[in-house]
Amino acid sequence: MFIQLDLESAEPIYIQLQHQIIEGIAKKKLLPGDSLPSVRSLASDIGVNLHTVNKAYKQLKQDGYILIHRQKGVVVNPEGVPKADNSYRELLAKNLRPYIAEAVCRGFTEEEFIQTCKQIYSNFNERGE
Amino acid sequence: MFIQLDLESAEPIYIQLQHQIIEGIAKKKLLPGDSLPSVRSLASDIGVNLHTVNKAYKQLKQDGYILIHRQKGVVVNPEGVPKADNSYRELLAKNLRPYIAEAVCRGFTEEEFIQTCKQIYSNFNERGE
Amino acid sequence: MFIQLDLESAEPIYIQLQHQIIEGIAKKKLLPGDSLPSVRSLASDIGVNLHTVNKAYKQLKQDGYILIHRQKGVVVNPEGVPKADNSYRELLAKNLRPYIAEAVCRGFTEEEFIQTCKQIYSNFNERGE
Amino acid sequence: MFIQLDLESAEPIYIQLQHQIIEGIAKKKLLPGDSLPSVRSLASDIGVNLHTVNKAYKQLKQDGYILIHRQKGVVVNPEGVPKADNSYRELLAKNLRPYIAEAVCRGFTEEEFIQTCKQIYSNFNERGE
DNA sequence: GTGGTCTAGACCACG
DNA sequence: GTGGTCTAGACCACC
Numbered sequence: 001m002f003i004q005l006d007l008e009s010a011e012p013i014y015i016q017l018q019h020q021i022i023e024g025i026a027k028k029k030l031l032p033g034d035s036l037p038s039v040r041s042l043a044s045d046i047g048v049n050l051h052t053v054n055k056a057y058k059q060l061k062q063d064g065y066i067l068i069h070r071q072k073g074v075v076v077n078p079e080g081v082p083k084a085d086n087s088y089r090e091l092l093a094k095n096l097r098p099y100i101a102e103a104v105c106r107g108f109t110e111e112e113f114i115q116t117c118k119q120i121y122s123n124f125n126e127r128g129e
Numbered sequence: 130m131f132i133q134l135d136l137e138s139a140e141p142i143y144i145q146l147q148h149q150i151i152e153g154i155a156k157k158k159l160l161p162g163d164s165l166p167s168v169r170s171l172a173s174d175i176g177v178n179l180h181t182v183n184k185a186y187k188q189l190k191q192d193g194y195i196l197i198h199r200q201k202g203v204v205v206n207p208e209g210v211p212k213a214d215n216s217y218r219e220l221l222a223k224n225l226r227p228y229i230a231e232a233v234c235r236g237f238t239e240e241e242f243i244q245t246c247k248q249i250y251s252n253f254n255e256r257g258e
Numbered sequence: 259m260f261i262q263l264d265l266e267s268a269e270p271i272y273i274q275l276q277h278q279i280i281e282g283i284a285k286k287k288l289l290p291g292d293s294l295p296s297v298r299s300l301a302s303d304i305g306v307n308l309h310t311v312n313k314a315y316k317q318l319k320q321d322g323y324i325l326i327h328r329q330k331g332v333v334v335n336p337e338g339v340p341k342a343d344n345s346y347r348e349l350l351a352k353n354l355r356p357y358i359a360e361a362v363c364r365g366f367t368e369e370e371f372i373q374t375c376k377q378i379y380s381n382f383n384e385r386g387e
Numbered sequence: 388m389f390i391q392l393d394l395e396s397a398e399p400i401y402i403q404l405q406h407q408i409i410e411g412i413a414k415k416k417l418l419p420g421d422s423l424p425s426v427r428s429l430a431s432d433i434g435v436n437l438h439t440v441n442k443a444y445k446q447l448k449q450d451g452y453i454l455i456h457r458q459k460g461v462v463v464n465p466e467g468v469p470k471a472d473n474s475y476r477e478l479l480a481k482n483l484r485p486y487i488a489e490a491v492c493r494g495f496t497e498e499e500f501i502q503t504c505k506q507i508y509s510n511f512n513e514r515g516e
Numbered sequence: 517g518t519g520g521t522c523t524a525g526a527c528c529a530c531g
Numbered sequence: 532g533t534g535g536t537c538t539a540g541a542c543c544a545c546c
Binding site for chain 3: 532533534535
């Protein structure tokens, strides 16, 4: 796997795990229907607790990124990730708000901010790493 | 004060407080040199413990938003907030990354995302709420 | 632990704690990667409140002396303490200035002062106390 | 007067005042027998509270730097500042210790440290500002 | 009256 | 069991 964790970060490991897997999907390294390692094997691969991987998987399942079958294991949702809906849009706006408020305070212009976003977007639209 | 907290939120109160005050500065409701309520009065106003307010203030002080005088109380940094530097830019990019990864997965296009940002930006550039 | 506090001192306990731990690192009693007691166990060991220890640890973390892992506890920074930079030098000079001014007034010569410093330095370069 | 205060410093104003006056004596800007402004006039000159100046003066008096006559006002001790004694030496060593411990941790060598001290000493041995 | 420090005790997130 | 957060209430230094 391509998972890279920072065990010293203040960000909980299970959140980092979620982010890494979502990035993998965004970058098309993980395609709909692809299977993911089992909780057990992933946990041992990256050296974290079973519960931690489990928590990340559960959250990803609830958000529609993956399916967890008791026998077949874990797969990326074959039907793709649920599309953006209104509640997503609201949540996103709410989450971005503090970052933009800070940017305004620090004199970081709208153009610069958007440039930053575009650059990150471009990371995801290229193929491969 | 204009502070509005969601005590049910998973987001710690002191973080919400920071965000609210940063928004106040971004919206020019709070100008450089303006004084903020004392720890105790703000705490009693919004119905939280004095230490919670104190924690928010200390963090804001460290980030350069406010100054804390031992006796005179708390004021918005008269010299303005420190400008965006490289470490800020890096941190911002790192923070935005997961949101953009999720947006990509959900088919939320770059244009839509930027539109969302612009709308939030416009909130801060108008006067008043 | 080797921590020795003076509860009667005007110096806040959390500052004394910081100093003691920094001395421990300076004397190589604590090596990079060594783990420190948990907040709670140290607090109970030395008979102070958990928050007092926490405050000392947070400050030491911010100054780069230690790392705080959410679960694994507290360790001395495995990469060593950040080296002296210009801002450190300036701060040191600013802090020493009043002591030297007083020494000048009291007829304590430069040679005597330096001798005092050297003697303290020698405390840290030997092994053990 | 040559007093320069930083009202935003965490260091109490009365301590800053003491330091400035001690520096003045160390630099021979204030000579034994010279008179200092009254509490009232100094307070109004530098824009601080009467109590603050009073506290600084009282402490300076107790340390032997100045004399306070009810009528004649405040003068620099005509007999000079009490010479360094053992208790002074011990206190100095105790105060310097944390700075040296930090220096050791940061790889600031004894030579560099002494160089820093010498430079500060040289500030005081020149005449005038 | 202000912020700074300390105590005591509670609940939660994390692994 | 670990640190993170929050509350409640106390005393002190400062001005």
